[in-house]
Amino acid sequence: MTEVHTYSAGEEGLLVNAYLVETDRGVVAIDGTLTASDSRALRSRIDSLGKPLLGVLVTHAHPDHVAGIANLLGDSGAPVMALESVRDLMRATEEAKRAQWGPVYGDEWIPRWVYPDRLVEDGEAVTFDGASFRVYEVGPGGDCDANSVWVLEDEPAAAFVGDLVFNGTHSYIADGRVLRWLANIERFRALLEGVATLYPGHGRAGGAELLDAQKDYLLAYCAAVLEVAGDSAATDERAKEELAGRMRRVLPGAPLEFMIGLSADAVAAELNGKDAN
Secondary structure, eight states: OOEEEEEEOOGGGTTBEEEEEEOSSOEEEEOOOSSHHHHHHHHHHHHHHTSOEEEEEOOBOOHHHHGGGGGTOTTOOOOEEEEHHHHHHHHHHHHHHHHHHHHHHGGGSOSSOOOOSEEEOTTOEEEETTEEEEEEEOOSOSSSSSBEEEEEOSSSOEEEEEEEEEOSSOOOOTTOOHHHHHHHHHHHHHHTTTOSEEEEEESOOBOTHHHHHHHHHHHHHHHHHHHHHTTOSSOOHHHHHHHHHHHHHHSTTOSOTHHHHHTHHHHHHHHTTOOOO
16 A cells, blocks of 8 residues: 655745655655755655655656755665656756756755666656556656656556646746647646546646646646737747736736746747747
């Protein structure tokens, strides 16, 4: 038997989720949070279960999911597992992310990431204490340029979908690839059919309705960008303010509102055929 425990960071930690799958004899972590405080709190949650850390599974390469892994491992010797594409993107972006966000977070920024030391392939299953996790490569489109979904092949089955889904928060789309993201939702709808629970990177767990809600949000965001930006590949401050107002009406009271304007130029460029990616 397995039990899934959710650790949800506060807004300073971007409301990111990390998950602990407890088995009879150990704990498997999925992702590792962003800040020093949250990652230490997640490590304390593991300790409170009184079982060893058996492994860490990584969904994608963004800092709010990988930075805190450094504080989870301790002397456990647990493997950190990810697709090669996720590992490679971590390596390619760590320095730039540190330069961008280190000054913002100060002592809360974890100065050095721990990279996956065991690579897995699309469709491969790994087993810890009888619990089988199978990884599926999403590729670009899912808020990042390297994404994966981990399915816990238990009864009932569960899927850790990373940032393929944001539930109840505004989405980070600043890396572009929004059209790929929409396509990936449809690609994975069939694969996830019959999976009882989807555990998203941000927001509460749910069922297949989370895919529908994410699709609706992305379509609404694209429509709003086209309305405020027209044929322009960039938006000015006035357009960003109008965009924020439109998206507040789409998702009233939702947190992470700063992501609305942050993503505007990337989406405008993509929709107008000037995608830098």
